[in-house]
Amino acid sequence: MKTVAFVPIKLNSQRLPHKNILPFGDKPLCWHVINELINVKQIDEVYVYCSDEKIINYIPKEAKFLKRNPNLDGDLVKGFDIYKSFIDTVGADIYVLAHTTSPFLKSSTISSALLKMIESNYDSAFSAKKVQTFAWFDNKPINYDLNDIPRTQDIEPIYVETSGFFMFKQDVFTKHQRRIGFNPYIQEIDEYEAVDIDTKEDYEFALKLIKTLNENGREQHV
Template sequence: MRDKVVAFVPIKLNSQRLPHKNILPFGDHSLSWYIFKNLLNVAGIDEIYVFCSDEIIMNYIPEGVKFLQRDSYLDGDMVQGHEIYQSFVNLVDGDIYLLAHTTSPFLTSKSIENALLNMLSGKYDSALSVQQKQTFIWYDGKPLNYDSSNIPRTQDIMPIYMETSGFYMFKKEHLLTYGRRIGFNPYFQKLNDIEAIDIDTREDYEFALKILETNKQIPIC
């Protein structure tokens, strides 16, 4: 019997930096609609949940998604992510959990499905969306990925991988035993600059709207 894969998207309606961001208009739908539509198109996912304290969220997402009401305590500004994830895992049984966020509307089901296939292959114990940066990086006043006395060509420099927060896939045991949403041998799903867009602020939202207007539509594939 193969592993049971459960996808969930935590949503709170009282977001602080960008009020009501999860239900803001974005193209023909709300911002939150797109990640659910793409998850519904991913082969291998057994169940998809929206994890929210208010059932009104169901008015903003496509059919086929299950609503699971979470404790309103989890909407607090000081609540950390792992508290939300552990709460969900304790309520819904599964082997592999796919955590996704509404703030990545350009993320495609193709990228999610490819990461899931790699995790299900048994070669990796987790997966996450990343953006590769192959340029000169400094940290704490020092070059991080090159020797400043022997400057390499950009194409030869050691790449850096940035988490995009689009999605994470993890095993139940890793979250409950170690408190980790990334295991010890993760698969990196590389996203292009458009897919990697993450909306947290008003400026992010306005930039994403301009990208949407330029591209005319969001890929649902």
């Protein structure tokens, strides 16, 4: 069974210019999640999917570069079209889609989810943050009864997808055009791994977080 990880990257990001190659710790932002993927022993190949060969200067040497069509860099291009282009080019039984904007994601977390897929009957997996609080949608509570308010510790938790990773078997995508299948495993991640960098404010917060983690001696990988 072949497992391939791929990280789509474009260098002309809108909200935070040059986001993927900004300094983060002692490496570029994009380097971190790619390095964690490389350290997952169940992954056979790790690809960076980018239209600009300059990205090679910012990624671990063990990662493979695959040049994509520059048309896929457009602001209105959907992620699905990028994923399909890659999957049409590189064959695998299981794909691991990861994003550079989750630099605190750990290889052990990725490996844990992947092993669940390999050893069990899950057809996909994704990273999510557990939220156990009073939640509303469309002006209505979604996980508690207004007439019988539970204790916070007894409330039904909800799980919020993060951009960290999505794993799926080949036919989940090729047959059903989905990155989450019909029997997914939800890999719960902590507050640090759930950090997602899309804006200048996100980036500045993450830099402060690195500093705090270093000062407190907490184990982390940036």
